[in-house]
Amino acid sequence: MIGNENLSIRGFADFIGEQGDGFESQIVFSPQLRWDVGKEGGAILGLEYTYYKNKYGVNNVDDNSVSAFAALKF
Numbered sequence: 001m002i003g004n005e006n007l008s009i010r011g012f013a014d015f016i017g018e019q020g021d022g023f024e025s026q027i028v029f030s031p032q033l034r035w036d037v038g039k040e041g042g043a044i045l046g047l048e049y050t051y052y053k054n055k056y057g058v059n060n061v062d063d064n065s066v067s068a069f070a071a072l073k074f
Helices: none
Strands: 006-016 026-036 043-053 063-072
Antiparallel strands (some): 006 026, 026 043, 043 063
16 A cells, blocks of 8 residues: 555466477566555556567567556456
8 A cells, every 4th residue: 555545566477388399488477556446446447567478489479568457346
């Protein structure tokens, strides 16, 4: 919590090893900065960064992206 704002960081990191010829090891890293704007997790706004090295096991096919998201809990 920063001041009266309810902020949190979530995400994941994943390593997938080589899977035979032509399938390189992969790394996926995706942290999220989340801001609870509702009552106790009812509405979340956030930013997410995703880094993907050797996407789908293809050597030197990397991906970097930033996304904004909104989530509602019923």
